[in-house]
Amino acid sequence: MSTDATTQPTAAPGLEEALVRKALAPGERPPRASALSAALAFGWRGMLKVKHVPEQLLDVTITPVMFVLMFTYLFGGAIAGSTGEYLNFILPGLLVMSVTFTTVYAGVAINTDLTKGVVDRFRSLPIWRPAPLLGALLGDTVRYLVGGTVIMVVGLILGYRPDNGPLGVLAAIGLVIVFSFGLSWVFTTMGLVMRSPNAVMNAGFMSIFPLTFLSNVYVEPDTLPAGLEAFVNVNPISHLVSASRGLMDGSVAGSDLVVVFGTAALLTAVFLPLTTRLYRRG
Amino acid sequence: MSSQPTLAIEASELAKSFGETKAVDGVSLAVRTGSVYGVLGPNGAGKTTTIKMLATLLRPDAGSAKVLGHDIVTDADAVRGQVSLTGQLASVDEDLTGRENLILLARLLGFKRDRAKGRADELLEAFALSEAGGRLVKNYSGGMRRRLDIAASLVLTPPVMFLDEPTTGLDPRSRNQVWDIIRALAGAGTTIMLCTQYLEEADQLCEGIAVIDHGKVIAEGTPAQLKASVGSAALHVRLLESEQRPEAERVLGGKLSCEVTLESDPAALSAPCADADAAAAAVDELGRNGIEVAGFSLGQPSLDEVFLALTGHPAEDQSENGTELEKEEAA
Numbered sequence: 189m190s191t192d193a194t195t196q197p198t199a200a201p202g203l204e205e206a207l208v209r210k211a212l213a214p215g216e217r218p219p220r221a222s223a224l225s226a227a228l229a230f231g232w233r234g235m236l237k238v239k240h241v242p243e244q245l246l247d248v249t250i251t252p253v254m255f256v257l258m259f260t261y262l263f264g265g266a267i268a269g270s271t272g273e274y275l276n277f278i279l280p281g282l283l284v285m286s287v288t289f290t291t292v293y294a295g296v297a298i299n300t301d302l303t304k305g306v307v308d309r310f311r312s313l314p315i316w317r318p319a320p321l322l323g324a325l326l327g328d329t330v331r332y333l334v335g336g337t338v339i340m341v342v343g344l345i346l347g348y349r350p351d352n353g354p355l356g357v358l359a360a361i362g363l364v365i366v367f368s369f370g371l372s373w374v375f376t377t378m379g380l381v382m383r384s385p386n387a388v389m390n391a392g393f394m395s396i397f398p399l400t401f402l403s404n405v406y407v408e409p410d411t412l413p414a415g416l417e418a419f420v421n422v423n424p425i426s427h428l429v430s431a432s433r434g435l436m437d438g439s440v441a442g443s444d445l446v447v448v449f450g451t452a453a454l455l456t457a458v459f460l461p462l463t464t465r466l467y468r469r470g
Numbered sequence: 471m472s473s474q475p476t477l478a479i480e481a482s483e484l485a486k487s488f489g490e491t492k493a494v495d496g497v498s499l500a501v502r503t504g505s506v507y508g509v510l511g512p513n514g515a516g517k518t519t520t521i522k523m524l525a526t527l528l529r530p531d532a533g534s535a536k537v538l539g540h541d542i543v544t545d546a547d548a549v550r551g552q553v554s555l556t557g558q559l560a561s562v563d564e565d566l567t568g569r570e571n572l573i574l575l576a577r578l579l580g581f582k583r584d585r586a587k588g589r590a591d592e593l594l595e596a597f598a599l600s601e602a603g604g605r606l607v608k609n610y611s612g613g614m615r616r617r618l619d620i621a622a623s624l625v626l627t628p629p630v631m632f633l634d635e636p637t638t639g640l641d642p643r644s645r646n647q648v649w650d651i652i653r654a655l656a657g658a659g660t661t662i663m664l665c666t667q668y669l670e671e672a673d674q675l676c677e678g679i680a681v682i683d684h685g686k687v688i689a690e691g692t693p694a695q696l697k698a699s700v701g702s703a704a705l706h707v708r709l710l711e712s713e714q715r716p717e718a719e720r721v722l723g724g725k726l727s728c729e730v731t732l733e734s735d736p737a738a739l740s741a742p743c744a745d746a747d748a749a750a751a752a753v754d755e756l757g758r759n760g761i762e763v764a765g766f767s768l769g770q771p772s773l774d775e776v777f778l779a780l781t782g783h784p785a786e787d788q789s790e791n792g793t794e795l796e797k798e799e800a801a
Binding site for chain 1: 627
């Protein structure tokens with residue numbers, strides 16, 4: 189029959205009326221989710237994405253391996269006289285570099301998310317406002333941990349021996365993650381104001397490249413021209429590298445730790461509220 | 471009628487512009503608690519912008535509105551706790567499975583882990599998605615995705631639900647399933663505001679309809695009032711032999727006691743008729759007179775006819791820059 193005004197609506201095939209009614213009956217109304225459980229639920233979402241698309245871990249597994257092999261064997265002889273010597277110098281720096289590089293993806297991911305309708309739903313939920321962003325970063329933290337672990341394992345295989353033992357290494361990885369957590373907010377803000385994931389990626393790498401290369405990751409700053417040396421010495425990445433080296437060989441300077449924690453706290457204090465507002469407003 | 475104390479949605483002169491474009495230009499609405507209310511209009515008329523404002527996803531430039539007594543601007547959080555919105559873009563995460571989507575939302579709404587899983591399974595079963603529950607949403611068909619999307623809005627059965635073109639792009643079977651869900655939801659006491667481009671959909675589901683054109687409400691009433699303002703439904707008949715048309719015209723005119731219109735198709739004719747029994751009897755009468763009928767239908771006025779009657783212009787797509795507009799809204 190064609191569309192007939194008086195045809196009585198019949199239950200469409202596949203839907204059982206009783207089940208629909210039961211599911212739609214006003215039921216349990218649990219108390220509002222706590223800030224922590226909301227953030228953890230978003231962290232779980234991040235984990236599920238990794239589970240369904242494991243390829244996205246390539247950047248935190250293959251890239252660090254490439255970095256270690258390339259920089260150690262390319263510069264080792266020229267800069268430190270031997271690759272073994274150079275590995276001892278550069279490995280903590282490479283840890284910092286590969287993990288901070290990954291923070292750019294936090295911005296790319298949030299920009300990609302915005303193009304999907306699901307963000308509208310998250311925005312309309314009565315949840316603690318920063319939860320979606322904090323949860324996403326909790327998920328990213330796992331990526332940072334994977335990246336950091338991979339680079340340390342490769343370093344150990346190639347002959348890196350930290351004087352301060354495993355605890356020092358763990359402390360260094362932890363410190364790098366704390367810093368990256370703070371730095372990520374800068375890129376999530378970028379992710380919310382820029383037009384496309386590609387634009388975020390480009391702008392992100394354009395800022396993270398000079399920050400990491402113009403630091404003490406590869407060379408001692410006193411070999412540099414005065415102006416550059418001055419920049420390298422104030423660059424928070426340099427302090428993060430120094431602190432990581434210090435934690436791994438047992439000679440960490442308190443001033444480096446202060447700069448690292450201070451920078452992470454400052455970035456979070458400025459960019460977390462900004463990101464939350466931008467996300468909410470859409 | 472408007473003095474009823476139980477209005478779920480009250481909007482007064484809502485307005486919203488995107489750059490130069492006035493998407494919504496002074497919309498006032500009143501929706502009775504527990505009813506299904508339709509907002510009818512072509513693409514780009516301002517339907518989506520209107521419900522996005524009511525659901526607190528967009529801030530109005532001017533005007534005010536209350537949802538269940540809460541102001542949508544000053545008391546937005548309270549509104550958010552009471553409403554649910556299913557938009558045109560499926561608001562589900564394509565990179566997760568259907569089940570994971572529902573569990574995530576249940577947990578965000580405060581369900582403990584086990585209860586969240588239970589609620590997810592209950593909804594999947596009700597919406598015929600149990601089998602697909604473990605598959606990634608990006609592999610779902612349009613109908614499955616839409617059902618999941620609606621299920622996602624119903625993790626907590628909301629007092630007020632906004633549905634933005636819930637059946638656009640669906641095949642008839644999926645469309646009927648969505649209609650069944652909407653009826654069941656209304657039966658459970660939820661107030662529903664539904665945007666649609668289809669008069670038939672509004673007619674099937676809604677007790678009140680507002681017709682929107684260029685950001686303004688141009689007509690409001692029950693489906694019956696609206697259709698009456700346009701002209702009643704018509705019986706369309708197509709004959710096997712066009713030579714028999716003059717006789718068919720006489721038979722139909724006599725049986726339905728009305729004026730019969732001859733259509734441009736030489737084998738087709740139509741007569742105003744709203745009653746299915748009378749229409750069936752008239753078609754029957756044609757057969758008794760030896761007139762062979764190739765097909766017939768009892769059709770309602772289309773959105774086009776409604777618009778033509780109300781505005782003098784057809785319901786042209788008003789979204790030449792509509793995609794732009796949508797982007798701005800989404801951005």
